[in-house]
C-alpha cells in the first residue's frame with residue numbers, strides 16, 4: 315500500500331526530480347531540466363518546490379516561481395504508477411493556495427501541445443488555454459500557454 319506525503323523538496327532531491335522530469339515531461343525532447351537547472355530554480359528566493367513521496371520514493375513534484383503579478387508552474391510530474399490518485403491535483407492546489415497567500419491571483423504554465431492528457435488535466439482544474447507558442451520546446455515542439463484566474467476561487471470560499 316502506498317502512503318503519500320507532500321512536503322518541501324530539499325536540495326538533495328534535485329537529481330531525482332530532474333531524472334523523473336526527463337522521463338515524464340521531456341521524453342523525446344532534449345533534456346533541459348537537468349539536476350543543475352532544477353537546483354538553480356530551487357535556490358531562487360521566489361520559488362517553491364514540493365514533492366509527493368511514497369516513503370522514500372519520489373511519486374511526484376511541482377516547481378513554481380512567484381512573480382509580481384502571477385505564479386508560474388515551471389514543472390509538474392507524477393510517476394506513472396501513482397497517476398489518477400489525485401496527486402497532481404494536490405500539487406497544483408498547493409501552488410494555487412500559496413499564490414493566494416502571496417496576493418497573487420493568476421497561475422500560468424506551459425504544456426506540450428501534443429500532451430492531450432496533461433491539457434485535459436489542467437482544463438479539469440479550471441485552466442484555460444490562452445495561446446500557442448511555436449517551437450517553445452528547443453525549437454522542436456509547440457507549447458500551449460494556460461492560466462487560471464484564482465479570484466473566483468477566493469470569493470467563493
Ligand SMILES: CC(C)(COP(=O)(O)OP(=O)(O)OC[C@H]1O[C@@H](n2cnc3c(N)ncnc32)[C@H](O)[C@@H]1OP(=O)(O)O)[C@@H](O)C(=O)NCCC(=O)NCCS
Pocket residue numbers: 338339388389390391392393396397398399400401402403404424425426429430431432434435436438439
Ligand atoms: C498531468 C499529470 C501531472 C496528472 O497527474 P495525476 O496525479 O495523474 O492527476 P490527478 O489524479 O490529480 O487527476 C486529476 C483530474 O485530472 C484529469 N486527468 C488526469 N489525468 C488525465 C488523463 N491522462 N487524461 C484525461 N484527464 C486526466 C481527470 O479529470 C482527473 O480526475 P479523475 O481521476 O477523478 O477523473 C500526470 O499525468 C503527468 O505527470 N503527466 C506527464 C508530465 C506532464 O505532462 N506534466 C504537465 C506538464 S509540465
